[in-house]
Amino acid sequence: MMSAVARAEKRLGAQVPEYLLAEAERLTAQKMAVKRLPEGYAGLLLEDEIVDAFTRAVINRRCS
Secondary structure, eight states: OOOHHHHHHHHHTSOOOHHHHHHHHHHHHHHHHHHTOOGGGHHHHHHHHHHHHHHHHHHHHHHO
8 A cells, every 4th residue: 555655746746855744744743633533534634735735835936
């Protein structure tokens, strides 16, 4: 089974930098705690958070 990072990178077609992975992991942990989501949901949420963090970084680069 593919990891959340591998699935996100496959969706993006690019390798995600470590600093964005750290940001996505932090946001995933925060959302899991605040929303009291079941632990089994963490991998799916992490994948989406990685994609979102990457997309935000691309947008911010274009707008700066």
